[in-house]
Amino acid sequence: MPGVQLVLRSSRVVTPEGTRAATVSVADGRITEVGPYDAPVPPGARLVDTGDDAVLPGLVDTHVHVNDPGRSEWEGFASATRAAAAGGITTLIDMPLNSLPPTTTTAHLRTKQETARPQAHIDTGFWGGAIPGNVGELRPLHEAGVFGFKCFLSPSGVEEFPQLGPRELESALTEIAGFGGLLIVHAEDPQRLAAAPQKGGPAYADFLASRPRAAENDAIDRLIALARRLEARVHVLHLSSADALPAIAGARREGVALTVETCPHFLTLAAEEVPDGATEFKCCPPIRERANQDALWRGLADGTVDCVVSDHSPCTADLKDGDFGTAWGGISSLQLGLPAVWSEARRRGHTLDDVVRWMSFGPARLAGLEGRKGAVAPGHDADFAVLAPEETFTVDPARLHHRNPVTAYAGRTLHGVVRATWLRGQPIAEGGRPLRQAGRLIERTGASA
Ligand SMILES: [Zn+2]
Numbered sequence: 001m002p003g004v005q006l007v008l009r010s011s012r013v014v015t016p017e018g019t020r021a022a023t024v025s026v027a028d029g030r031i032t033e034v035g036p037y038d039a040p041v042p043p044g045a046r047l048v049d050t051g052d053d054a055v056l057p058g059l060v061d062t063h064v065h066v067n068d069p070g071r072s073e074w075e076g077f078a079s080a081t082r083a084a085a086a087g088g089i090t091t092l093i094d095m096p097l098n099s100l101p102p103t104t105t106t107a108h109l110r111t112k113q114e115t116a117r118p119q120a121h122i123d124t125g126f127w128g129g130a131i132p133g134n135v136g137e138l139r140p141l142h143e144a145g146v147f148g149f150k151c152f153l154s155p156s157g158v159e160e161f162p163q164l165g166p167r168e169l170e171s172a173l174t175e176i177a178g179f180g181g182l183l184i185v186h187a188e189d190p191q192r193l194a195a196a197p198q199k200g201g202p203a204y205a206d207f208l209a210s211r212p213r214a215a216e217n218d219a220i221d222r223l224i225a226l227a228r229r230l231e232a233r234v235h236v237l238h239l240s241s242a243d244a245l246p247a248i249a250g251a252r253r254e255g256v257a258l259t260v261e262t263c264p265h266f267l268t269l270a271a272e273e274v275p276d277g278a279t280e281f282k283c284c285p286p287i288r289e290r291a292n293q294d295a296l297w298r299g300l301a302d303g304t305v306d307c308v309v310s311d312h313s314p315c316t317a318d319l320k321d322g323d324f325g326t327a328w329g330g331i332s333s334l335q336l337g338l339p340a341v342w343s344e345a346r347r348r349g350h351t352l353d354d355v356v357r358w359m360s361f362g363p364a365r366l367a368g369l370e371g372r373k374g375a376v377a378p379g380h381d382a383d384f385a386v387l388a389p390e391e392t393f394t395v396d397p398a399r400l401h402h403r404n405p406v407t408a409y410a411g412r413t414l415h416g417v418v419r420a421t422w423l424r425g426q427p428i429a430e431g432g433r434p435l436r437q438a439g440r441l442i443e444r445t446g447a448s449a
Pocket of ligand 1: 063065095311313
């Protein structure tokens with residue numbers, strides 16, 4: 001057993017068994033022991049005492065659009081992973097679209113990996129993409145280490161990543177189920193969207209009417225039926241419509257392998273407060289009404305919703321043009337997800353243990369990374385976010401590290417200051433400033449390549 005090199009001590013260590021005063025011992029980048037608060041520090045080991053600042057497992061964000069290569073003026077691996085490190089995230093999984101090429105073949109995956117490798121400040125992995133005509137690429141991508149496959153049922157917003165029609169969806173899911181893979185779905189029904197009024201313009205109410213809850217609800221019903229029939233694993237991305245929660249909960253009770261995520265913006269921002277023309281709030285599906293938000297929180301509290309991930313999907317500032325019909329849809333929150341969610345969670349009586357379950361352990365499990373990431377427990381990577389939970393700050397876009405400092409959270413006062421972030425036993429950010437580039441490329445557990 002390697003000698004302990006680092007001991008983290010805190011009055012609040014968030015472990016799978018609850019939050020307690022403890023010391024966390026680290027050797028060769030892994031946690032070896034979570035011991036008593038006053039455990040002796042082995043000779044030669046460095047002691048870092050965080051006082052009352054909480055020690056959380058580093059966050060795992062399984063929904064990030066890095067856009068690199070190809071649209072790196074929107075975002076890139078260096079800027080995205082610096083922002084993530086500053087925000088307490090230690091692992092991200094990149095979405096297969098908005099980069100050029102998209103991650104739809106193994107050759108494209110290699111291009112993405114070569115682009116990310118020299119830039120990664122945190123551990124970085126990849127989702128593959130399922131598009132019309134690439135069924136034959138899915139198994140090779142799975143074997144090459146992607147964590148699963150993303151598809152759309154309605155237009156994605158970029159022409160190189162078309163949606164799957166009903167027959168294509170069934171053949172992709174049949175193939176994926178055949179090797180025990182996971183399909184992750186942007187679930188909005190194209191007919192429902194086509195039937196909704198598409199007025200465009202600066203009024204948020206018009207935009208909301210153009211992406212009705214029924215589009216999500218119908219798409220999710222269809223996915224549940226298909227997952228049940230094909231005995232396949234399906235994950236619903238960025239759930240916004242709380243109306244779908246009863247169907248999701250029912251399917252899970254009967255044993256359908258269905259999981260679901262929601263996002264910080266659906267939990268903390270409400271349609272009623274979006275100013276007209278404020279297209280930094282545009283995303284698809286959209287931010288809905290306050291009553292819907294309350295219901296999403298109930299879905300988190302009762303365990304129907306598995307995880308909370310950013311869906312960080314930035315663009316250049318000029319593409320947020322004030323017209324909800326034409327502006328790029330996507331909210332940038334990589335650096336702010338933890339304080340945004342924690343601020344609202346504490347107000348609603350939730351604990352840091354809950355937030356860690358939703359933003360660290362839950363996404364790690366979704367990606368099959370449990371046992372490696374997402375918990376302060378022996379055998380896990382020594383990835384930590386050190387958080388001052390009671391401290392507040394006001395969001396200043398100039399202090400964000402993602403490439404285009406546009407954010408729907410500008411000017412908000414949030415609870416929870418990320419003091420430091422550690423990756424495999426090394427500090428990678430301190431006081432909101434990224435320190436070093438220590439990220440590695442990661443692959444699905446059990447990948448052969
Ligand atoms: Zn997305």
